Amino acid sequence: MAKVLIIYYSAGGNTKKMAQAVAEGVKKEGLDATLKSVEAVKAKEMLEFQAIIIGSPTYYGSMVAPLKKLLDESVDFHGELDGKIGAAFTSSANIGGGNETTILDILNAMLIHGMIIQGDPQGDHYGPVAINSPDNRTNRECARLGSRVAKLVKKLYK
DSSP, rough: OOOOEEEEESSSHHHHHHHHHHHHHHHHHOOOEEEOOOOOOOOGGGGGGGGEEEEEEEEBBBBBHHHHHHHHHHGGGGGTTTOEEEEEEEEEESSTTHHHHHHHHHHHHHHTTTEEEEOOOSSSSSOEEEEEEHHHHHHHHHOOOOHHHHHHHHOOOO
C-alpha cells in the first residue's frame, strides 16, 4: 500500500496542528499517513514513502534549520526521490511574514530531487498557510492538501 510521510517542525504547536490536519486528509482517502517531527526522521527514511509533505514555521522568510539540514542530508541519495510526490505548508506570525517564500524553499528542494509537486488551483495555491494558530480555514486547507496528495498517490501508484 502506498504511504505518505508528513514531516514537520513545531516549536509552539501550530505547525504540528497543521500536520495533524494534513494527516487526516490523507487518511480520509484510505492511505497510511506517517506523522513525524523532523527530529525523529532520518533522511534515508524518505525513500520508503511515495509522497512527502513537509511543514515548517516561517523563520526569517524561510524554513527552519532542522528541516534545511534534513534536506541537505538528502543529497546523499540525490535522484532517488525522483517521481515521488511532494507538498509543503507553513505557519507564521504575520500575513506578510514570508509564508510563500518558506513553502517555495521547500518545494525548490523537492523539484531539484525530481519530485512531482501537488499545487492547488483553489485556496492556498502553493500550500496551506496559518497565521498564528490554525483556524477553521487553515484546517480545511490542510485536510484538502492531504486529500489531494493522497488522490495523486493513488493515481500514480496503483
